[in-house]
Amino acid sequence: MNNFSFDVARTATALLDLFLPRACIACGRPLGLFERHMCLFCLADLPRTGYAFQPRNGMADRFNALLQDDFSEDSPILPYVRCAALFYYRGEGGYNRLTQRLKYHADLAAGRFLSRLLADDLAASSWYAGVDLVVPVPLHWFRRLSRGYNQAAVIASVLGGRLGALVRPHLLVRSRRTASQTRLTPEERAANVRTAFRLRRGARLPAEVRHILLVDDVFTTGATLYACYRALRSACGPDVRISIATLACVT
């Protein structure tokens, strides 16, 4: 950007701020001229997990425990599934509001901003650099229609672009509407979503795919992601890696 267009952009932002003040999506404080989505304080204090750089971590251990519960004598031995999240989902400091902005307030720009931070982590980690297919957790068609977008697909599109991977937002389908997960116990959540996902009828995984990244906005119990993992796993051999990435992880 040359100096003139930079000045024009800065003046336009300043004028817009006068009429429509922009606020930090975490703390709500008005944003400064050079701040985007989050103020510098909240951005500096973002409770990052660093999970992209840890082969084993709390989120991955929880996910692999679900896998372990399903393991039977005659099933093939599957590798430990790697999982990464950008930050811990916490009420303090308003960090739980970040994913809510994307999910309930259609703030797609904020969602993409956070997704780019996650993409930076994944691209810098040798493990995720080999991802060649990105698949978001699907919404039931009715919910996607009423919301207008799938928040996981917004994240997946940014991650796929950064990792140079194919993005297939419609590979998985949620075949039935499930009750809201928020008031259920972990066991009830697992039973609620266990058979809710499948590959779209007639859809196939591209033959050359070796590493799939399954994406959602928040990792809570892992039940939804695990149900999607099972649907993907049934469509590919044990030599295909499947990893998980979310913006936030509930601790």
Ligand SMILES: [Zn+2]
């Ligand atoms: Zn802030």
